[in-house]
Amino acid sequence: MHFGRGGAAHARASEKALVDCLRAHEDAVERLYLVGDVFDGYVEYRHLIPKGFVRFQGLLAAWADRGVPITYLVGNHDPWHRDYFVRELGVRLVFDHLLEPLYDRNVYLTHGDARTPTQPLYNRLKPWLRHPLLVWLYRTLLPGDLGYGLAQWVSRNFSTEKVNEELVAALREHARQVLREGPADVVVMGHCHRSELTAWPEGAYLNPGCWDEQRTFGRLDEDGLKLLHWDGQESVEWRE
Numbered sequence: 001m002h003f004g005r006g007g008a009a010h011a012r013a014s015e016k017a018l019v020d021c022l023r024a025h026e027d028a029v030e031r032l033y034l035v036g037d038v039f040d041g042y043v044e045y046r047h048l049i050p051k052g053f054v055r056f057q058g059l060l061a062a063w064a065d066r067g068v069p070i071t072y073l074v075g076n077h078d079p080w081h082r083d084y085f086v087r088e089l090g091v092r093l094v095f096d097h098l099l100e101p102l103y104d105r106n107v108y109l110t111h112g113d114a115r116t117p118t119q120p121l122y123n124r125l126k127p128w129l130r131h132p133l134l135v136w137l138y139r140t141l142l143p144g145d146l147g148y149g150l151a152q153w154v155s156r157n158f159s160t161e162k163v164n165e166e167l168v169a170a171l172r173e174h175a176r177q178v179l180r181e182g183p184a185d186v187v188v189m190g191h192c193h194r195s196e197l198t199a200w201p202e203g204a205y206l207n208p209g210c211w212d213e214q215r216t217f218g219r220l221d222e223d224g225l226k227l228l229h230w231d232g233q234e235s236v237e238w239r240e
Contacts, residue, residue, distance in 0.1 A: 001211040002077065003053050004040040004152065014212050015056050021217070021230040022059060028221070029068060031102070032060075035190040035208060036075025036111030041151040044082045048144050057089060064090030073098060075191065076113040077155055079130055080139075095130075099184060103220055108184035112171050112191030112207075168194045175205035186225060188218060195238055197227040214238075 001018060004011060022029075042050060064070055072085060073094045085091040097110035138147060175187035175198075185203035195209030195216040204225050209216040215230045216238050229238040 001034075001038050002040040003038060003056070003212075004050075005155075005212055011052070015053050017215060017230060017232065018211060019055050019059055020232075021215075021235065024230075024234065025219075026063070029063070032063065032068060032070045033109055033188070034070070034072045035109060035188060036073050036113075037077040037190060037210075038072065038075075039078040041148070041155040042078035043080045043139070043144075043148045043151050044084055045139055045144055045147075046082070049084050050148055060085075060091055061089045071098065071109075073109055073111050075111040080135060080151075102186075103222060105186050105220070106184045107186040107188060107220070108178050109188045112174075112189035163194050164192065167192045168196075171207065172196070172198065172205060176200060176202065179203040179205070186220070195227055195240070197225065197238075 001014065003015060006014075022032075039050070039053075044050075060070055070089075070091045071094060072081075072091050074081060079095065081093055086093055094109075097108065100107045100109065142150065171189055171192050175189060178184055178187050179200065179202035187203070187205045189205075189207055190210075192207060193210040193213060194207060195214055196205065196207040197218070198205045206218045206225055206227060208218045208227070211217065217228055217230070217235075219226050219228055219235075227238045228235040
């Protein structure tokens with residue numbers, strides 16, 4: 001979703017569209033998976049969290065209270081969570097990958113960053129960016145406004161909204177490799193901002209794309225795996 005990207009009006013519209021979409025599906029939803037980069041920049045402190053997007057968070061809390069399991073696989077823009085989503089919202093946080101049995105399928109889920117060779121600098125920096133000591137120093141030495149502001153500045157200035165075709169292809173190849181190795185027969189990844197649903201003899205690969213740009217998402221039910229688009233009123237099958 002990359003909540004926080006763009007101005008306040010843009011962010012509110014993106015949040016409203018997502019809340020409307022989720023509410024339209026809530027009677028049928030049995031589980032919800034957020035595949036990373038929910039926020040464009042996120043730094044959680046011991047007693048502070050970034051403000052905003054409370055309507056979306058309130059919906060998550062209401063669903064969790066109702067017994068809907070919600071899983072949040074963090075991405076490269078929002079890895080610095082502590083326990084707020086777990087303790088206050090009832091959301092499971094996953095910091096790497098996950099293999100879940102769903103509708104007689106084994107579904108492999110991960111954000112997709114550092115799963116490909118197309119971003120060698122980030123692949124080298126990722127262990128340091130998430131090292132507990134360095135994260136603790138960042139949170140401790142920088143005041144909250146400065147630390148969060150710096151994270152947002154980095155996100156704005158070192159990220160590009162342009163789709164990297166090499167990254168799209170590398171994620172697709174990684175997905176097929178995961179399927180070949182088994183036991184997964186469905187792979188779900190985000191990260192590249194390109195919506196895709198591809199089927200091979202080994203299984204299927206779904207990338208829900210970027211909600212902020214395309215309003216797309218994936219749905220798995222007894223009828224199979226689908227890539228859908230929210231048009232503001234209803235969900236329809238996605239066509240580029």
